[in-house]
Amino acid sequence: MTTWDRSSGQSEADRFALAIDRVNPLSWLGRLSESRGWAWFLLLPTMVLLALIVVYPTIYGIALSFQDVRLLRPNAGGFVGLRHYQDMLDDPIFWLSLKNTVVWVVLACLLELGLGLASAMALDRALPGLKVATVLILLPWFLPKVVAGNMWALMLDSRLGVLNDILVRLGFLDQYKAWFADPSTALITAVVVESWHSFPFFTLLLIAALRGIPEEMHQAAAVDGATTVQRFWHITLPMLKVVIVAAVVLRVIGLVNSPDLLLILTSGGPGHATMVLSLYAFETAYRGFDFGYAGALAVVMLLLLMVFAWAYVRVSGVMARQ
Amino acid sequence: MIVGSRRSRQLTDVLTYAVVAFFLIFAIGPLVWLLLTSVKLESDIVTSEGVRYWPSAITFEHYRAIWAQTDFPTLFKNSAVTSSVTIVLCMVSGTFAAYAFSRERFQGRHTLLLGLLVVRMFPAVMMIIPLFIIMRSLGLLDSSAGLAIAYTSFLLPIFIWLLKGFFDNLPDDLEDAARIDGCTRLGALGRIVLPLVRNGLLATTVFVAINAWNEFLFALMLTTSAGSRTWPVGLQLMIGEFQLPWGMLSAGGILSIIPVVILFAIVQRSMVHGLTAGAVKG
Known part of the structure; x- marks a missing residue:
C-alpha cells in the first residue's frame, strides 16, 4: 500500500480501514507485491513445483542409471557404476x-x-x-x-x-x-x-x-x-x-x-x-x-x-x- | 510475394490452389475415412470383394457399442479429470510465473527461461521411471492426481512460455498507469492485466488441455487399473487385447477427437498467434 494515507491526521474511518487492511489477506498480498522480492514471490509456486516434479526426478533418474534397479527383483539393488x-x-x-x-x-x-x-x-x-x-x-x-x-x-x-x-x-x-x-x-x-x-x-x-x-x-x-x-x-x-x-x-x-x-x-x-x-x-x-x-x-x-x-x-x- | 505479369500471376494462383487442395486431401482425407468407417455397416467395412468406399447405409451402431459395451465412458471421465487437474496446476502456478518472466527484470531471468526450454530435451522415459518410483512410494501411482502431476512436469514449461508471449504483447506502461491510479502491483495484475490477456490465457489453457487429453506414454506407465486409466490407453489396450473391430475403433476415435476439434476451432486464432509469436520475433 502507499504511504500517504498513513499521515498524522487520520480520521476514525481511516484507522478503521487500516485495521481491516491488516487482517485482509488480499491487502497483505498487495503490500507484499510492493516489496523488492515480488518477482520471486510470483515464481515461488512454479519453482517449488518444478523442483519437485522435474529437477528431483531428473537427478533421481540419472542416479538410477548407475544402479541395478529391477522392479521384479527387489533385492537386485546397488551401485553398479558404469556397467x-x-x-x-x-x-x-x-x-x-x-x-x-x-x-x-x-x-x-x-x-x-x-x-x-x-x-x-x-x-x-x-x-x-x-x-x-x-x-x-x-x-x-x-x-x-x-x-x-x-x-x-x-x-x-x-x-x-x-x-x-x-x-x-x-x-x-x-x-x-x-x-x-x-x-x-x-x-x-x-x-x-x-x-x-x-x-x-x-x-x-x-x-x-x-x-x-x-x-x-x-x-x-x-x-x-x-x-x-x-x-x-x-x-x-x-x-x-x-x-x-x-x-x-x-x-x-x-x-x-x-x-x-x-x-x-x-x-x-x-x-x-x-x-x-x-x-x-x-x-x-x-x-x-x-x-x-x-x-x-x-x-x-x-x-x-x-x-x-x-x-x-x-x-x-x-x-x-x- | 509473387511479382510478375498478369498471366504468370494467374498461373501461380492456379498452382497455389492445386497445392492447397493436395494438402487438404492429405491432412483431412484420413479423418474423412475414419468418419465414414465409423458410420458404415460391418458388412460394408469387411467385404468379400475389395474396399467399399461409400456406405450403403448409415448406422450409429458402432458408437452405441463402444459407449455401452466397453468402459469408454469411464475412460472419458478419467481423461477429463486428469486434464482438468493438469489445467488447474498449470494455471495456478504458471500464470504468475509467466507474468514475472514477461514484466519483471530480475537476476537469473534468462537462465531460468532457458532452463524451461532445456526441460523439453529430457526423454520421456527419463522422467517416467523416477516419477513411477516416487509416485509408487507416495501412493500416487494409478491415480488421476498423480498422472496430472506427471503431465504438469512437461506441460507447465510450455504453458509458461506460451503465456509469456501473450503478456509480452501488452503495452509496457499498462501497470504504471494502474499504479498511478492507486493500484498495488497485485491489483494491477488482477484488475487490469489479466482481463486484457484472457484470450491468450484461454488459448494457452486449451493447448495444455489438448495435450493432456491426448497423452499416451505417461498414462500407459503410470496407470494400471480402470480407476484412473485414460482413453488413449484404454482404446489402445482394447485394440491389442480384444481385437476391437474397425467400426468400433473408428467410432471411439471420432468420439475422442470431438472435444479436441471443438476446442481448437474456438481458440485457433489466438492459439496460432501464441504458438508463432517466438518465430516472428526470431
Missing part, C-alpha cells in the same frame, strides 16, 4: 536402435520440412478461402497419436486398407501389401504417418516467418530481373533460416524423445526393424522393468541430443547473428 553403459556397447539392439533412430529422425524431419515449406508458401498467399484451409491443414498436429496411428493402420490394412486399394487401382502395387509387417517398408511407412501428424508444426512456424519478409525485397528483386526460383533461393530461404533452424531443433528433440507412434503402430517390430532408442528404453522399463538399464539408455539419448543441438546451432551459425 549399464558398458553393457550398451555390447548390445546389438542398442546399435540397431541407434541406427533406426538416425534414419527415423532424418527422414521424418526432411519430409516434414518439405511438406511444411510447400504448404506454408501456398497458404501464405492472400487468396480467398486460404484462411479456412490453413485451419484445416493445421488440424492433424492437434490430434492424438493413438487415433492418428490406428487410423493409418486402418487405411493401410493388408485386407481392407483403402490406400492399398487406391495404389492397386493406380497401378503402383500388384496386390495389397502389409506395410508394417515387411521389415523393408515398416520404418518408412511409420515415417509417413509421423509426418502426416507433425508437418503442420513446420507449416505453422513457416507461415509466420514468411509474413515477416518485407514485400519490398521481392519487388526489388523482381525489378532486377530475378526469377521466381532465384528469389526463393536468395531471399525466401535465407530469411527463413533462423526459423527453420529453430523448428528443426525442436522437431528433432520431439522425434528422438517420443516413441508413441511407433509403440502404437509396430511396437518396434517386425524383428527390431522399427526399434528406436526411445522405444527401446520405454520397453525396457515398461515390459522388462529393468529401470537401471532403461535409465542409462535415456541418459545416452539426452547426451546425444545435447551434442546434436549444440553442433547444429553452431554449424548453422544462427547464434552468431544475435
Whole structure:
C-alpha cells in the first residue's frame, strides 16, 4: 500500500480501514507485491513445483542409471557404476536402435520440412478461402497419436486398407501389401504417418516467418530481373533460416524423445526393424522393468541430443547473428 | 510475394490452389475415412470383394457399442479429470510465473527461461521411471492426481512460455498507469492485466488441455487399473487385447477427437498467434 494515507491526521474511518487492511489477506498480498522480492514471490509456486516434479526426478533418474534397479527383483539393488553403459556397447539392439533412430529422425524431419515449406508458401498467399484451409491443414498436429496411428493402420490394412486399394487401382502395387509387417517398408511407412501428424508444426512456424519478409525485397528483386526460383533461393530461404533452424531443433528433440507412434503402430517390430532408442528404453522399463538399464539408455539419448543441438546451432551459425 | 505479369500471376494462383487442395486431401482425407468407417455397416467395412468406399447405409451402431459395451465412458471421465487437474496446476502456478518472466527484470531471468526450454530435451522415459518410483512410494501411482502431476512436469514449461508471449504483447506502461491510479502491483495484475490477456490465457489453457487429453506414454506407465486409466490407453489396450473391430475403433476415435476439434476451432486464432509469436520475433 502507499504511504500517504498513513499521515498524522487520520480520521476514525481511516484507522478503521487500516485495521481491516491488516487482517485482509488480499491487502497483505498487495503490500507484499510492493516489496523488492515480488518477482520471486510470483515464481515461488512454479519453482517449488518444478523442483519437485522435474529437477528431483531428473537427478533421481540419472542416479538410477548407475544402479541395478529391477522392479521384479527387489533385492537386485546397488551401485553398479558404469556397467549399464558398458553393457550398451555390447548390445546389438542398442546399435540397431541407434541406427533406426538416425534414419527415423532424418527422414521424418526432411519430409516434414518439405511438406511444411510447400504448404506454408501456398497458404501464405492472400487468396480467398486460404484462411479456412490453413485451419484445416493445421488440424492433424492437434490430434492424438493413438487415433492418428490406428487410423493409418486402418487405411493401410493388408485386407481392407483403402490406400492399398487406391495404389492397386493406380497401378503402383500388384496386390495389397502389409506395410508394417515387411521389415523393408515398416520404418518408412511409420515415417509417413509421423509426418502426416507433425508437418503442420513446420507449416505453422513457416507461415509466420514468411509474413515477416518485407514485400519490398521481392519487388526489388523482381525489378532486377530475378526469377521466381532465384528469389526463393536468395531471399525466401535465407530469411527463413533462423526459423527453420529453430523448428528443426525442436522437431528433432520431439522425434528422438517420443516413441508413441511407433509403440502404437509396430511396437518396434517386425524383428527390431522399427526399434528406436526411445522405444527401446520405454520397453525396457515398461515390459522388462529393468529401470537401471532403461535409465542409462535415456541418459545416452539426452547426451546425444545435447551434442546434436549444440553442433547444429553452431554449424548453422544462427547464434552468431544475435 | 509473387511479382510478375498478369498471366504468370494467374498461373501461380492456379498452382497455389492445386497445392492447397493436395494438402487438404492429405491432412483431412484420413479423418474423412475414419468418419465414414465409423458410420458404415460391418458388412460394408469387411467385404468379400475389395474396399467399399461409400456406405450403403448409415448406422450409429458402432458408437452405441463402444459407449455401452466397453468402459469408454469411464475412460472419458478419467481423461477429463486428469486434464482438468493438469489445467488447474498449470494455471495456478504458471500464470504468475509467466507474468514475472514477461514484466519483471530480475537476476537469473534468462537462465531460468532457458532452463524451461532445456526441460523439453529430457526423454520421456527419463522422467517416467523416477516419477513411477516416487509416485509408487507416495501412493500416487494409478491415480488421476498423480498422472496430472506427471503431465504438469512437461506441460507447465510450455504453458509458461506460451503465456509469456501473450503478456509480452501488452503495452509496457499498462501497470504504471494502474499504479498511478492507486493500484498495488497485485491489483494491477488482477484488475487490469489479466482481463486484457484472457484470450491468450484461454488459448494457452486449451493447448495444455489438448495435450493432456491426448497423452499416451505417461498414462500407459503410470496407470494400471480402470480407476484412473485414460482413453488413449484404454482404446489402445482394447485394440491389442480384444481385437476391437474397425467400426468400433473408428467410432471411439471420432468420439475422442470431438472435444479436441471443438476446442481448437474456438481458440485457433489466438492459439496460432501464441504458438508463432517466438518465430516472428526470431
